[in-house]
Amino acid sequence: MNKNMNPYTPDVLGDDYQQLTLTFPDDYEGKVIATLIRKKATTSTNKAVLYIHGFIDYFFQTEMAEQFNQHGYDFYALDLRKYGRSHLPHQILFNVLDLKEYDAEITEALKIIEEEHHSQVLLAGHSTGGLIATLYAAHYSNHPLIKALWANSPFYDFNMNVFKKTFGIPLLSQVGRYLPKAKFPSGLNKWYVPSLHKNFHGEWFFDLNWKLPSMKKVQLSFVRAIHIAQKEIHRGVKLTIPALIMHSNQTKNPRTWGKKATQSDVILGVKDIEKYARKIKGDVTTQTIQHGLHDLVLSAEPIRNQVYQQLFDWLKIKMP
Template sequence: MPADEPATPPGAEWGPDILGDGFEARRLSVPGGSGIATLIRHRPEGDPQAIPGTPQDRRWCALYVHGWNDYFFQRELARHVSAGGGAFYAIDLHHYGRSLQPDDMPGWCTALSDYAPDLHVALRAMSEDHPGCPIILIGHSTGGLLASLWATRNPGRVAGLWLTSPWLELQCGPGKRRLWHQAFHVASVLRQRLVLPLGTDQLYATSLRGWNTLDGPPPAKYIDAGYGMDPSLAGFDLIDKWKSAEGSPVRAGWIYAITSAHTQLSRSAPLDIPVLLHASTTTHAGASGEWTNDVLWSDAVLNADVLVAAGAMLANDIDIRRYRMRHDPLTSFPDVRQAVWADFHAWTARILPDAARGPSELGDTACYAICP
């Protein structure tokens, strides 16, 4: 994957994607004047790193929604969905990643509902490719908040929801969030794009650039197991304009949109679809933003306990799994990812018993495959 933004953006028809062989992208026009979104799909028959035994037929679909200061780059996720019998898609929302236009302010919105049209056009395109297939919506961080809110407003559209460290509540919890919500509203009215002196995701973004030898040698268990070049240790090849190592500024109108979504979600009835939620067991304690290498085993963006508490009330059928992991389990160390894949395949087989391949059908080699 290139470290620089590609010179030619995706076209209106499916074409090669920056992730390489087996990945394609196309531009989607978003109604309502929001511009464009980009849909990415996995074609395992063209992917030399596809998990062995991946079936040719697709009996279910998955759509991945990225977080803030983010875009889709996790090939391993696509390969596991495909191995499980699913058709994998991801969306780069408007104002993000592949969808960024020259005059865009990255990640800017004044309401998360602004992204509902992106999801609608993506799901319509998926249904054209795979009519009648059940769909699982996957959301990470802010994408998890968006996916959850969208699911409450569109009952029956998806068969399940998988959330990885979803931003379901402000880090301070619901009580203080109500006070901050009012403050953010005032700031937003006065100056929507005012940059507020709030924390960013800089520490987590830095952790994705690889193990820093100033923190000592990397864990021997990963080196001895042959994972020295795994991107969780060697670093992910990221396009800095799309996922900045400096983090993204928090603007008044944007954070007001986030706390508005928190408020709306907290007032919604529990979802009647199955939900799988992954979160870290620990939150990075560096309140002033200083680096320590426990960032590599902690959520350095959100308060994991707070988001889990909010998640417990999200649905009637919710399965919460916690590991000593980074903000995103899919960028965490290999043993964490293997546990997450086992959870995911077991869960999809439970909720889609006639469509998804579970751990026993996959076998250990495929179920626990590390293939970034």
């Protein structure tokens, strides 16, 4: 893809944010696009970050982009196919049969980032994006641009009891092979988005059509795609680049609104993240953030400041 033939246009986030539509061959639903969002640092740099969002999500974390700019990185983010800016009317939101479908947009984004005069890239991802980024780094271990990985509360396991994880998820995954559009209760905590959005109890503004307030059911195609990817993580992947894996110090599942929803990961099990991070072979650093939310960069200001301090301290050493 030639960026001059496909120029950036202004992004919904406003000043200094631009977006580029990436086009791909049709899939099982028809036309497919992804969206690359860019915010350049004020001074020229050969360093960049490519950020991948989580499930039921899109890129809106402007403070994170600005932090990277201030530390000498051009910032790029992907809205994956069927998410946010990239969702088309004929598509089922977030629909995927295999997480490898996203390799196409990650590869294309990296190609564009290289064309835009960068030689070092931090691959970053949150939640499902952290799972996708980890596997991409493992599968493309010789990629010349990717120099480090940052996973923010990566989705390395389902947050369920042992019985459901051992028997329930594999069964749903098998059913999902034949009935991908069948739906199953998501089990997602209802207080997560209200803990973030200004209209409820949070301090952030984002589009509630792109990051839904709740999602009571998920398609079995998603369960199957995640299960297959997680099995690879559980066996232990090998990374040839340094990795920083961050997570909250605690998981809670509050039934009513309260402090637990503002000081915990209410989506994933932090012990699972820690467990499977230890199985990754290579130079892996795991850091625990006290009272962090599921998306650590959306935590209360003192906590997210700590996240950035620890992240950029680590990058000074690993990606100088």
